[in-house]
Amino acid sequence: MLPLAVLFALNLVDELDRVAFGVLSPEIRDDFGLTDAAIVGIGAAAGVTSLLAALPLGVLADRVHRVRLAAAGAVAWSGATVLTALSPSTVALGLARTGAGIGRIVNEPVHASLLSDYYPPAAHPRVFALHRLANPLGLSSALLVGVLGAVLDWRTVFLALAVPTLLVLPLLLRLPEPVRGCSGAVGATPAATGAAPMGVGAARRRLARTPTLRRIWVALPVLGVAVITLPQLVSLFFERVYGFGPTGRGVVTFLSGVGITLGLALGQRLGTRALAQGHPERLGTLVGASVAAVGLGLGAMVLSPSPTVSAACYLLAGIGIGTYQPAFFTLTCLVAPPALRGQAFAYAIVLLGLGGLVFPLLPALRSGAGYRTALGVLAASLVVGGMALLRSAATIPAAALLA
Numbered sequence: 319m320l321p322l323a324v325l326f327a328l329n330l331v332d333e334l335d336r337v338a339f340g341v342l343s344p345e346i347r348d349d350f351g352l353t354d355a356a357i358v359g360i361g362a363a364a365g366v367t368s369l370l371a372a373l374p375l376g377v378l379a380d381r382v383h384r385v386r387l388a389a390a391g392a393v394a395w396s397g398a399t400v401l402t403a404l405s406p407s408t409v410a411l412g413l414a415r416t417g418a419g420i421g422r423i424v425n426e427p428v429h430a431s432l433l434s435d436y437y438p439p440a441a442h443p444r445v446f447a448l449h450r451l452a453n454p455l456g457l458s459s460a461l462l463v464g465v466l467g468a469v470l471d472w473r474t475v476f477l478a479l480a481v482p483t484l485l486v487l488p489l490l491l492r493l494p495e496p497v498r499g500c501s502g503a504v505g506a507t508p509a510a511t512g513a514a515p516m517g518v519g520a521a522r523r524r525l526a527r528t529p530t531l532r533r534i535w536v537a538l539p540v541l542g543v544a545v546i547t548l549p550q551l552v553s554l555f556f557e558r559v560y561g562f563g564p565t566g567r568g569v570v571t572f573l574s575g576v577g578i579t580l581g582l583a584l585g586q587r588l589g590t591r592a593l594a595q596g597h598p599e600r601l602g603t604l605v606g607a608s609v610a611a612v613g614l615g616l617g618a619m620v621l622s623p624s625p626t627v628s629a630a631c632y633l634l635a636g637i638g639i640g641t642y643q644p645a646f647f648t649l650t651c652l653v654a655p656p657a658l659r660g661q662a663f664a665y666a667i668v669l670l671g672l673g674g675l676v677f678p679l680l681p682a683l684r685s686g687a688g689y690r691t692a693l694g695v696l697a698a699s700l701v702v703g704g705m706a707l708l709r710s711a712a713t714i715p716a717a718a719l720l721a
Contacts, residue, residue: 320493321493325429328429329453334399334479337457377660397480398415430647454636463568518661533707534710539672569629606709608704619635647663
């Protein structure tokens, strides 16, 4: 279980920077004299840019030593966290946030590809659930970030949050490189198995021939509208609509983390049961239903007149986010050829990023009513995307045979 433990730890510490930028967005906004739309725009632009970087990283993940690639990403996001704290201007801040995002995005195709080869397919729902558990646990750091942000300058908080990554890095570099498609085997490169890497164009065409992936890819841009800026928007929503300070916003983010934790437990249980009973198509149903549930929870949060009820609805949305993850990662591993899994995950990330480009078209956010409208649009996009994902279920058994 050492590979899972180390990758879990890396996934955990990379959340610290992201959570801090979400919780402390109002303080950063005020320090630079920005508007709400500007600080959200910096986060959105950095998020979209880093997501678009996922494809070249996915290609690398299918060609090079993945453990070393993961280490390079860790160094990048840790350094960018320091640069965020030292930023003298909004341009420098935007560049630092982009660097942090690119460093973190390495985790998505690389960690998933490594875990799919370190562990057998039957264990994938549990393995991915445990790995993704780092995300809600990272959200629990919002409590600490909120308290620190109330007593310390936000720049000092970011400097402190860069340290944990450097402590985990030596453990990562000690991991062996597994052979692609041979769960539990080690031996570093595609050459070790006698297979030459497929060209980028050929790999894209091969993945696009998989009907399950095609249907998932069609839905992902819709989801990207919602997921890229959601943490920042929710933080600003609770500040503008309910007057929450950094500690209160930290509590709201923490509750979302609790919901995601509960959802991960539910998702791995249902995903494992689906595979054990020989019904992989249920993974597609689980993915679609859980994404739609996120939208419903977010919509209820927006419509509620009470801060307590809104926070509880955000927790329910978190359950949907957690439930979706083990099923999605297991499903992608099931239908994508082992030598192309890095790129399969990367294309999913890129399509989310393209959806995020729609965000600037939303109305300017200047009031509580504006936040309710914008978040309502995001909630609706999640419901639509979830319904589209439900259509992938029927294609899964045949796609799994071709992988």
